[in-house]
Amino acid sequence: MKITREQAVVSGRVLQYQVRLHRRARRASVQVTRREGVVVTLPWRAPRRVLPGLMAEWESWLEGQVEECGVWDGPVVREFASGSILSILGRPRELVLEPLAAGRSRPTARLEADALILCMPTERLLEPRAELEKYLRRLARSDFSERVDSWSELIGPRPSRLIIGERKSRWGSCSRRGTLSFCYRLVMAPPETIDAVVAHEVCHLVHLNHSPRFYALLDRVCPGHREAMVWLNEHENDLMV
Numbered sequence: 001m002k003i004t005r006e007q008a009v010v011s012g013r014v015l016q017y018q019v020r021l022h023r024r025a026r027r028a029s030v031q032v033t034r035r036e037g038v039v040v041t042l043p044w045r046a047p048r049r050v051l052p053g054l055m056a057e058w059e060s061w062l063e064g065q066v067e068e069c070g071v072w073d074g075p076v077v078r079e080f081a082s083g084s085i086l087s088i089l090g091r092p093r094e095l096v097l098e099p100l101a102a103g104r105s106r107p108t109a110r111l112e113a114d115a116l117i118l119c120m121p122t123e124r125l126l127e128p129r130a131e132l133e134k135y136l137r138r139l140a141r142s143d144f145s146e147r148v149d150s151w152s153e154l155i156g157p158r159p160s161r162l163i164i165g166e167r168k169s170r171w172g173s174c175s176r177r178g179t180l181s182f183c184y185r186l187v188m189a190p191p192e193t194i195d196a197v198v199a200h201e202v203c204h205l206v207h208l209n210h211s212p213r214f215y216a217l218l219d220r221v222c223p224g225h226r227e228a229m230v231w232l233n234e235h236e237n238d239l240m241v
């Protein structure tokens, strides 16, 4: 993949965006997210001169999306500090950053009903992102593995392996070998939403496709899965670290 930074004027405003030349891309596409800003993907050999035409064609759609995500100048990186509110297991929690007691260097985390308390060395208090991410990954691992266990019990097969990582385009996936993978940031969503994603992937251990039989099974075990997906689409930008 080749990546370049570009600028365009969209509805009279300057927009910073990224172009990716992708070997597997068959046609031009554009995506707007808070995390990555505007990303235009083009087939590997597409010439740069196609860009103005594409941007003009997408202009009115782009304007709305860019405005909604606030990414005129590029990706939005979320800042975290004491007092920031973030959702964990669907509940808003206040981030409380505290210095570790003298002589201690190992960060600790405690989740309370309305707060997440992170204790870390004083010099790291201004940059809590890494610690926060580590905590969410840990929580995701324990929470998702319990959910996978109970959905597996209900549905039948068990995964051969469970991977918790960062995923940009999907919340979960199931491989041919029976490995289930989930994006750790899903742990910020409400429990019923996490359950729907987990149920979906566990159902793939029975049917590795989106056939009517797959959906019949998913509808039976998790009737609310469609609402959960709608929620996820609408709140994608809130589940960012």
Ligand SMILES: [Zn+2]
Pocket (backbone or CB within 6 Å): 200, 204, 209, 210
């Ligand atoms: Zn699926």
